[in-house]
Amino acid sequence: MPLSSMRCVALASALAAMLLIVPPALAQTDELQDANQLFKQGQYDRALDRVDAYLKSKPKDARGRFLKGLILAEQNKPNDAIKVFTELTQEFPELPEPYNNLAVLYASQGQYDKARAALEMAIRTHPSYATAHENLGDIYAKMASQAYDKALQLDKGNTTAQTKLNLIKDLFSPGSPRPGKTAAVKPDATKLAIATPAPKAPEKQPEPVVKAPAKEKEPAPVAKPAPPKEPAKQSRNPDEVVKSLNEWAKAWSENDVAGYLSHYAADFQTPKGESRANWESQRKARVAKPRQIHVDIKSPKVVFNDNGRVTVTFRQHYQSGGLKVASTKMLVMVKAGDKWLIQQEKVGG
Numbered sequence: 001m002p003l004s005s006m007r008c009v010a011l012a013s014a015l016a017a018m019l020l021i022v023p024p025a026l027a028q029t030d031e032l033q034d035a036n037q038l039f040k041q042g043q044y045d046r047a048l049d050r051v052d053a054y055l056k057s058k059p060k061d062a063r064g065r066f067l068k069g070l071i072l073a074e075q076n077k078p079n080d081a082i083k084v085f086t087e088l089t090q091e092f093p094e095l096p097e098p099y100n101n102l103a104v105l106y107a108s109q110g111q112y113d114k115a116r117a118a119l120e121m122a123i124r125t126h127p128s129y130a131t132a133h134e135n136l137g138d139i140y141a142k143m144a145s146q147a148y149d150k151a152l153q154l155d156k157g158n159t160t161a162q163t164k165l166n167l168i169k170d171l172f173s174p175g176s177p178r179p180g181k182t183a184a185v186k187p188d189a190t191k192l193a194i195a196t197p198a199p200k201a202p203e204k205q206p207e208p209v210v211k212a213p214a215k216e217k218e219p220a221p222v223a224k225p226a227p228p229k230e231p232a233k234q235s236r237n238p239d240e241v242v243k244s245l246n247e248w249a250k251a252w253s254e255n256d257v258a259g260y261l262s263h264y265a266a267d268f269q270t271p272k273g274e275s276r277a278n279w280e281s282q283r284k285a286r287v288a289k290p291r292q293i294h295v296d297i298k299s300p301k302v303v304f305n306d307n308g309r310v311t312v313t314f315r316q317h318y319q320s321g322g323l324k325v326a327s328t329k330m331l332v333m334v335k336a337g338d339k340w341l342i343q344q345e346k347v348g349g
Contacts, residue, residue: 032064039067044075062092067100080103086267089121091308093336096126099266103135111142113277114266125337145169146335166283241310241333244340249295249316255285265334265341294319309334309343316347 031054038047051068058064061151067085082105088098099122106115116139122132148165151158217295223228244263261280270279287293300314310333 032067035067039071039074044071047071048075060091062095063087066098070097073101073105078108081105089118089267090334093334093341094125096122096132098127099125100129100132100135102266103132103139107139107142110284112146113275114138114145115139117266117268117276121336124262161203236304238304240338241312241340242300242304244333245297245300245312245314245331249343252287253293253294255288257288257294260287263342265336265343268342269344271345292320310340 031050034046035050035054038044048068048071051064051071054161055061055064055068065084065088069088071080072078072081072084082102085098085102085105088095089102092098099118102118103122104117106112106118115135119132119136119139121127123136126132148161151161152165155161168193248260248263250256251263261283268276270276272279294317296317298315298317300312303311305311312331312333314329316327316329318327327347330344330346331342333340334343335341
């Protein structure tokens with residue numbers, strides 16, 4: 001089977017079989033329930049109209065936007081669907097499912113580097129997300145098949161590469177049985193399945209505690225209500241941003257390549273627009289190669305933006321051997337879990 005016809009991550013013809021199910025939590029909302037029914041019936045235009053009407057009054061609703069992304073994907077509008085899921089990852093970076101959906105769409109376009117990065121983010125935010133782990137294995141297998149194919153183009157007598165390539169083709173061939181599965185199972189319809197967020201279990205309400213009065217004739221003391229928490233202030237804690245920034249500099253100084261790269265978001269905008277794989281390859285060589293590196297961060301200034309990101313400017317002092325460089329750097333960061341990740345990086349001054 002030609003390499004181009006492998007269906008391990010195909011999307012267009014397999015979407016109907018890819019668990020395109022609206023999250024069960026949508027049943028709590030009548031408008032979205034109607035849109036969900038239309039979606040299941042294949043009435044995608046009407047379903048999209050219902051979702052758009054709902055989002056006019058609730059533009060930030062994650063469930064409605066998630067459903068919209070599924071509908072756009074089914075309508076064969078991958079770029080529009082990618083935009084929806086990308087915005088969800090930026091505004092709700094703690095949810096792994098939008099990252100997984102991005103990987104499906106990127107893979108359908110042959111953008112395996114982006115698919116890999118999205119799945120790695122899904123796993124980073126949710127290490128027990130089994131679907132993302134399995135999907136990542138498929139992406140690596142697809143990328144390996146491309147590498148083996150290139151090796152054979154350069155050396156047609158390379159029997160080892162040919163054997164490995166044949167193994168991968170057999171693994172993802174729709175007609176080939178796999179260990180523990182029947183031949184009827186198609187990898188393209190079971191692998192990169194679009195997952196949906198599971199509904200949150202209702203929080204268990206604490207049982208009321210009845211306090212006995214201190215004295216028979218004295219009323220029980222009235223407890224003062226605790227002051228309400230201020231989540232907005234907690235989510236805008238500049239110390240958390242500076243902590244992530246210092247951990248990034250520390251990993252760099254210690255030649256910790258994996259730790260250094262883990263501070264970059266899945267949608268990090270590479271400085272020269274090159275592929276994520278090429279950029280990572282260059283950074284690995286530069287971070288790991290020098291025997292001794294010291295990176296010092298001075299005077300960081302953190303500015304929180306309305307879109308959930310932060311802009312950090314600081315003076316960076318870099319030293320390696322006889323090379324000493326001081327420069328002003330600006331980072332745009334986005335939060336994933338309890339960690340701020342770098343989305344853009346600019347040097348100047």
